[in-house]
């Protein structure tokens with residue numbers, strides 16, 4: 200009797216597990232339509248290519264391309280994704296009516312931003328328009344504010360380095376420096392209090408568990424992962440709430456005052472030099488105040504972390520290669536003299552070596568695949584004849600583009616900081632071999648602002664400090680699955696002797 204009951208109790212959970220895995224295998228087996236790009240075979244059921252994709256990304260994707268060509272599909276976290284290498288990749292950008300952007304799967308923007316339904320087309324259109332017309336195009340209008348707050352930020356976050364100071368949180372510091380001018384341009388100097396700047400700079404870092412949870416439940420069903428990620432929000436934990444409160448407390452009274460002044464002074468109302476003024480002029484602003492606060496959050500998500508990441512990577516690229524500092528310092532000194540220490544757009548354009556350095560640093564972001572897009576039309580047929588269905592996620596094989604020997608020479612893997620100096624290829628220029636800012640109609644409209652702000656921050660830092668890595672070597676980026684973040688190692692700042 201006891202023999203049977205022990206065996207029964209062991210048999211029961213194991214057999215349930217086995218039956219569950221068999222059912223999972225059958226129902227989640229990838230189904231490939233006719234004429235699709237080659238599907239790379241895999242050995243481990245259910246897991247598919249997930250392990251190789253996450254752990255051996257560079258080698259795995261390279262081998263797939265060599266064997267299966269310019270577009271191929273793999274099975275990762277219970278989903279088929281298509282990888283588009285160099286020529287197919289540019290098609291995705293060009294045919295923007297067939298493709299839409301996807302938010303990183305792990306971030307439930309639609310639950311975080313209820314007034315705008317997250318990254319809706321309407322929000323993207325609005326943000327693209329103001330970025331293009333009111334931010335990038337007005338760099339010189341905002342130049343005094345940008346200069347002032349970059350200097351303030353450097354004083355606060357790097358400060359006086361009479362002896363060498365080692366920072367192990369350079370990205371956080373650069374993020375705060377980059378956020379200061381952006382926040383001041385967006386909401387004006389009066390509203391951009393310490394708390395507000397802090398909220399705009401750091402809210403995306405507070406998403407914590409919502410971003411950290413790998414989509415393991417997608418093996419069962421993608422909706423299950425989506426549900427688990429949104430569960431904390433459904434249960435009342437929304438990491439945005441406290442930041443939203445800070446923003447509203449700071450901009451609310453200023454908006455109210457400006458709206459009153461507009462009523463009283465009519466045509467004599469004097470608009471302020473900030474983006475809040477643009478928001479106020481929207482015909483539906485009063486009725487959709489919370490919607491516009493959402494758009495502001497979403498804009499800073501794409502603007503601050505990306506720019507500070509580029510700046511931090513460039514600092515580490517420079518710190519690990521001090522042999523290039525002399526040339527950059529001499530260029531910085533010369534141009535700074537010419538403009539009496541206040542570079543405008545025309546002066547930033549003259550910083551050819553710095554521009555080339557920043558572009559080379561962006562080329563070496565070291566992400567293998569990135570920029571997911573989703574097929575929104577019924578299907579899409581690549582010019583190589585392969586068709587992918589509606590709903591399919593396509594990821595760009597960025598390494599294939601950015602380290603292409605055809606475009607960057609036999610030594611494309613090397614860091615060649617001044618290779619763009621005598622070309623007409625500035626860091627903001629998008630071409631078939633440089634898609635760091637995307638491409639086509641939806642290419643990043645903030646790239647002019649981002650590059651100029653990055654250059655201005657680096658210009659001021661190069662003039663003020665000697666910068667080296669603490670290791671004395673070129674430090675590796677932090678690799679998390681298929682994405683890379685700036686190194687976490689030490690960066691040393693030391694005042695230059697005047």
Ligand code: HEM
Pocket residue numbers: 300301323324326327330334498501502503505506509570571634635636637638640641642643644645646648649650
């Ligand atoms: C180095 C910094 C930056 C990088 C690497 C970057 C990268 C990108 C990329 C790759 C895209 C296209 C995404 C896609 O095709 O799905 C994009 C779009 C966009 N970026 Fe940036 N970005 C940066 C800075 C900025 C800044 C500073 C702003 C705003 C001030 C901004 C605003 C936008 C907007 C509004 C879009 C959407 C455009 C559209 O949908 O038409 N970006 N960015």
